[in-house]
Structures are given as C-alpha cells and as structure tokens.
Amino acid sequence: MRIFKITSLTVMALVTATVVMAQKPRIRIVATGGTIAGVSASATSSAYGAGQVGIQTLIEAVPQVKDIADVSGEQLVNIGSQDMNDEVWLKLARRVNDLLNKEGYDGVLITHGTDTMEETAYFLSLTVHSDKPVVLVGAMRPSTAISADGPANLYNGVCTLVDPSSKGHGVMACMNNELFEAKALVKTHTTDCAAFKGGLYGEMGYVYNGRPYFLHTPVAKQGMTSAFNVDNVTALPKVGIVYGYANCSPLPMQAFVNAGFDGIVLAGVGDGNFYKDVFDVALKAQNGGIQIVRSSRVPFGPTNLNGEVDDARYHFVASLNLNPQKARILLMLALTKTRDWQTIQQYFNEY
Ligand code: GLU
Secondary structure, eight states: OHHHHHHHHHHHHHHHHHHHHHOOOEEEEEEEESGGGOEESSTTOSOEESSOSOHHHHHHTOTTHHHHSEEEEEEEEEEOGGGOOHHHHHHHHHHHHHHHHTSOOSEEEEEOOSTTHHHHHHHHHHHOOOSSOEEEEOOSSOTTSTTOSHHHHHHHHHHHHHSGGGTTSOEEEEETTEEEETTTOEEOOSSOTTOEEOGGGOOSEEEETTEEEESOOOOSOOGGGOOOOOTTOSSOOOEEEEEOOTTOOSHHHHHHHHTTOSEEEEEEBTTTBOOHHHHHHHHHHHHTTOEEEEEESSSSSOBOTTSSSOHHHHTOEEOBTOOHHHHHHHHHHHHTTOOOHHHHHHHHHHO
16 A cells, blocks of 8 residues: 555656646747838848738747747737837836736747847846846848748747746847847848847857857846836936037037927037037036936947046036947936936946
C-alpha cells in the first residue's frame, strides 16, 4: 500500500512538472501600425500605405513564434507612426504596464512604424515600470514586398522576449538582427533595412539563430528606477522643437511662446548653439517661465552643459546625450513634475 502511495505521488509530481515545463512564456503583441503592417500595390512597388494589415495577419505570417511562446495580440491603433501622438503614448504606456504588472504577461512586443519608433521607445522606457522586457519591432519594407523584413524582425523580437537574459534590459528595439536600448535608438536612413543605429552607445546586442546576445545593459535610469508615472496624467505638457540654421528666423520660437507652450527644445547648430535673434527670444521665454532645453541638429555627440552657452547664467538646460526629439519627451515628462530648471537639468543628467 505504502509503495502504491509513493508511486501515485511521484506520478502526480511528474505530471505537474511536465505541465509546468510545457508552459511557454506568455507574450502579448500590441500592434500600432507602421510599414510592418503596410501594403504595396505590388511586391516590387516602393509606393505603399502604412498601417493596413491587422494584428492577426501579422501573427499568422510568422507561425514559428507559436513554437517558442504563447502569443496573443491586440490592435491598439493602426497608423503610420508619423501620426503618433501624446494620447496614444499615454494609452500605450498604461496598457503595457497593465499587461506586465497586472495581467501576468512575461513580455510585450510592440509593432510600430519606424519614423517615430525612437520616441515611443524612449517614452515607454521612462513610463513602464517593470523588469520584464518590452521590444519594439517594425519594418522598412511593407508586408507585401519581396524580402519583407517585418517577419524576421517580429520573430527575433519574440525570441528576445522569451530569453531569460533579456530581463533588466528595459525597453528596446529589435531591427535588422540588432538590439538597441531606447535611449540610444536612432533612425539614420530613410529607406535602408539597416536604418537604425545606437549612436554614442552603439547597439546593445544582436539576435543570432533565435537567441539574443547582449553586449551591455542600459546605463541611464529607466523602467523600475524611473520617477515618471503617467497613470493619472490626462495630457502631457506642450513642448515644441525649433530647428537651428544659418540666418535662422526667430518666428517659430516666437510662435511657440505666443501659443503658450510649456517648453521649447532647440535643435541647435554645433554644441546646441542659437542664432543670435533666436537667443533673444529664448532668453525672454526662459525668464517668462517657458523652459528652454538646448539640443543639437548634429546627429552624434552630446550637447554639453555650460560650454559655449552659459546655461548656469541663463537657466537653460543642456540635453547632453538626448537628440532633440528625445529631449522633447524627457522635457514633457519632467514638466509633469516640476518647473525648476535645476531639477530638470538633473533629470537630463540621470535619464
Ligand atoms: N511612415 C510610416 C511609419 O512610420 C512608415 C515607415 C515605417 O514604418 O518604416 O509608420
């Protein structure tokens, strides 16, 4: 009798262990549109419309993901990412937080257009509070093109999400077999499949044969260490970007001031320098309570604090390693918490 008891217990334990082992990681795909869901007139045409194919079609195009994960999907929006906006960002951040922290998913894959992928990735890296991985994927060729790159990016993204080594790497993008941390991600080519680079930080890793290999972890604060929370934020502060050039008109800067914007980012020349007429408007704006952040139109290299411009004197903030579009994101989030220029500079130092 005793022998039978041990045997049945053992069988039960074995069955339980087998069930546990057979459970695949639960991955949720949140689709937002972009070229990965784009359709062209023919397989050889370069003209196409972004954001036309639904999430189920995208998943069915890559059935291999079902071998490695329990994959399900939802369609948040279906847009070209040139139409990405604050409302979608707030909705997306809340949804990803819920999926990871309330609904028990092991990772979230976001399909997204490539035009503003870097902005969405950075926004989520500051507003999603989890150690679990979040991966953005897109495509440079529409889903109907010869050699569409979307399916491989999607597969590599899921491979990254299910691998235990991805934990703690925050929000990343997986494009063209490479992995980029959100802060570093930058689109550097309008049409090339190798459009994304990691700027000063380089790529964070790569995917080979269905496995991610990480070269470093993100250095800046994000995810669990981020102080920004948009759970109760209904609208983001208004922040615009002004582009710098020789003989620059001060009109765009003045227009943002007149429209009551809360902050303005300068995509300045060189190390974040102003044209003299623009400087005059910027100084008045800063003195009037509109925070000015200096960034640069130069693709690589930091915009340094107190270099050619005396930030300490004028109370401007230097964007350091953030390009103008990411400096805009951090300034919007910073302005949800404070209007103090020194605290805002501290955020730029840390994030
Ligand atoms: N402009 C579209 C978008 O960003 C298509 C570009 C792309 O996804 O590569 O969604």
